[in-house]
Amino acid sequence: MMKEHQHYLSGMVKELKPSGIRKFFDLAASIKGVISLGVGEPDFITPWSIREAAILSLEEGYTSYTANPGLLELRQEISGYLNKRFGVQYNPVDQVIVTAGASQAIDLTFRAILNPGDEVLIIEPAFVSYAPLVTLAGGKPIPVSTHPSNGFKLTPEQIENAITTKTKAILLCSPNNPTGTYLNKEELTKIAGVVEKHDLLVISDEIYAELTYDDEYTSFASIEGMYDRTILINGFSKGFAMTGWRLGFLAAPQPFTEQMVKILQYTTMCAPHMLQHGAIEALRNTYHEVESMRRSYRRRRNYIVQSLNSIGLDCHTPGGAFYVFPSIKKTGMSSEQFAEELLLAEKVAVVPGSAFGESGEGYIRCSYATSMEQLQEAMQRIKRFMDSLESKENRVQELSTNN
Amino acid sequence: MRLSGEELEVLSILEENHRIPVQDIALMVNSSVEDVSAIIKKLEDEKIIVSYPALIDWSKVAGEENIVAMIDVKVTPKRGVGFDEVAERIYRFPEVTSLYLMSGAYDLSITIEGKTMSEIARFVSEKLSTIDNVISTTTHFMLKKYKHDGVIFGENNDRDRRMVVSP
Numbered sequence: 001m002m003k004e005h006q007h008y009l010s011g012m013v014k015e016l017k018p019s020g021i022r023k024f025f026d027l028a029a030s031i032k033g034v035i036s037l038g039v040g041e042p043d044f045i046t047p048w049s050i051r052e053a054a055i056l057s058l059e060e061g062y063t064s065y066t067a068n069p070g071l072l073e074l075r076q077e078i079s080g081y082l083n084k085r086f087g088v089q090y091n092p093v094d095q096v097i098v099t100a101g102a103s104q105a106i107d108l109t110f111r112a113i114l115n116p117g118d119e120v121l122i123i124e125p126a127f128v129s130y131a132p133l134v135t136l137a138g139g140k141p142i143p144v145s146t147h148p149s150n151g152f153k154l155t156p157e158q159i160e161n162a163i164t165t166k167t168k169a170i171l172l173c174s175p176n177n178p179t180g181t182y183l184n185k186e187e188l189t190k191i192a193g194v195v196e197k198h199d200l201l202v203i204s205d206e207i208y209a210e211l212t213y214d215d216e217y218t219s220f221a222s223i224e225g226m227y228d229r230t231i232l233i234n235g236f237s238k239g240f241a242m243t244g245w246r247l248g249f250l251a252a253p254q255p256f257t258e259q260m261v262k263i264l265q266y267t268t269m270c271a272p273h274m275l276q277h278g279a280i281e282a283l284r285n286t287y288h289e290v291e292s293m294r295r296s297y298r299r300r301r302n303y304i305v306q307s308l309n310s311i312g313l314d315c316h317t318p319g320g321a322f323y324v325f326p327s328i329k330k331t332g333m334s335s336e337q338f339a340e341e342l343l344l345a346e347k348v349a350v351v352p353g354s355a356f357g358e359s360g361e362g363y364i365r366c367s368y369a370t371s372m373e374q375l376q377e378a379m380q381r382i383k384r385f386m387d388s389l390e391s392k393e394n395r396v397q398e399l400s401t402n403n
Numbered sequence: 404m405r406l407s408g409e410e411l412e413v414l415s416i417l418e419e420n421h422r423i424p425v426q427d428i429a430l431m432v433n434s435s436v437e438d439v440s441a442i443i444k445k446l447e448d449e450k451i452i453v454s455y456p457a458l459i460d461w462s463k464v465a466g467e468e469n470i471v472a473m474i475d476v477k478v479t480p481k482r483g484v485g486f487d488e489v490a491e492r493i494y495r496f497p498e499v500t501s502l503y504l505m506s507g508a509y510d511l512s513i514t515i516e517g518k519t520m521s522e523i524a525r526f527v528s529e530k531l532s533t534i535d536n537v538i539s540t541t542t543h544f545m546l547k548k549y550k551h552d553g554v555i556f557g558e559n560n561d562r563d564r565r566m567v568v569s570p
Contacts, residue, residue: 029568034567038568039567041565043565351568373420
């Protein structure tokens with residue numbers, strides 16, 4: 001007879017909390033006719049020529065493994081892309097690794113750099129995977145809260161306050177999921193000063209780099225003195241509308257990639273071969289489609305920010321990604337309660353800000369990667385919901401005055 | 404005519420969907436309703452926005468199916484007015500839905516719509532072929548419309564396949 005299953009499980013994994021998003025997904029998925037602003041991925045289908053290149057690859061029989069860091073041809077394209085778009089130079093032979101999604105690239109990074117107890121600063125509100133990935137690699141995630149008063153932008157002081165002797169790295173994500181906050185060159189340069197002073201590494205998640213709306217994108221690796229301290233993470237999911245392909249990449253100084261390739265070798269071997277051909281096509285020939293998607297998101301961002309503000313949900317204008325992060329504090333509800341009641345009353349799915357760390361409490365994440373028609377309808381429903389809360393509050397006030 | 408960035412933005416929004424209210428377009432381009440209305444009026448006045456037709460798949464409406472034919476026409480151009488005069492004579496017929504001057508094996512490409520085959524046949528034999536400058540016609544009947552003006556007809560393959568909530 002087997003002992004109780006729990007006995008066999010890893011204590012570290014058991015202690016990980018399931019993602020707050022998963023919990024909300026189950027509830028939203030059980031209700032029919034939902035308009036979803038809860039989706040963290042493009043509403044566009046991958047451009048046809050990319051899909052076609054992957055189909056052709058299968059037809060031609062490219063079903064074998066590739067080199068561990070990916071097809072050299074793809075790494076060359078990635079290297080050219082990083083140079084052309086962001087002005088950073090990486091040798092495709094030993095400084096670029098193709099991964100199964102940007103998340104795997106982050107996982108590889110933490111595994112390669114962390115010793116037990118090393119601390120990594122996670123700038124909150126943050127993408128749900130960051131802290132658990134640090135934990136799984138034996139490190140300790142240290143949340144650093146940012147504030148809505150300056151659009152959730154990270155300041156050097158916030159880093160200084162969180163640094164200890166065990167701090168090894170900072171994970172930056174700009175534009176950010178869930179706030180959409182974008183850090184410009186000047187802001188990154190200030191952060192770089194602290195990084196240098198305390199001899200830290202930066203894991204720069206640049207997955208939303210193609211989705212900035214008001215400024216040219218600055219890669220952290222391009223900031224003076226930061227190239228050697230940066231592990232640049234990017235991928236095809238967001239900019240090229242290729243989320244389900246699970247194709248990402250990282251670029252870093254060779255001593256890092258050398259270790260990461262070993263981990264890749266023993267875990268996944270390589271990213272899927274035929275999909276890498278799709279990625280080559282993406283980088284070579286689809287920039288005009290990326291640009292057209294970007295324009296479309298920008299229009300929707302403008303629309304949703306102004307609509308939410310006029311409804312009475314305070315919302316800063318994010319510089320990138322496809323999320324807005326309005327405050328629901330004035331309703332007096334927790335973000336989870338607000339999201340749940342909105343879903344039940346008006347069938348609009350948003351993600352509670354608490355899913356992205358403690359500093360996300362009091363906010364909701366709304367994704368505008370959905371059609372204008374759906375956005376227009378969602379805004380009407382949210383307005384109706386807010387009006388109903390207000391009239392409920394008025395009735396309560398009336399009753400208490402009468403009594 | 405060279406347009407400003409904002410004018411181009413309004414144009415492409417309208418090209419995608421001209422039913423979006425002006426108020427919403429103003430939000431989308433970060434402008435005022437008055438300014439967007441003025442832009443739209445200017446674009447209409449300049450005939451840059453020519454019309455706002457609805458693209459209808461009549462084949463789905465019982466009893467309203469149209470027969471569409473594309474006709475390649477060879478004509479003799481007239482001194483002084485080239486192809487314009489004969490083109491004008493042809494496009495004035497209400498059954499003609501489009502007319503283009505082409506390079507290559509023939510001169511004019513005409514699309515006509517009618518309710519029946521005989522209606523189309525009558526147009527070709529009685530109206531089109533009898534025009535003096537028309538030398539020859541070749542009629543192709545359209546069997547099925549897959550894509551028109553950038554819009555895919557038929558089954559909706561673009562349904563949202565994403566999960567309701569994702570990270």
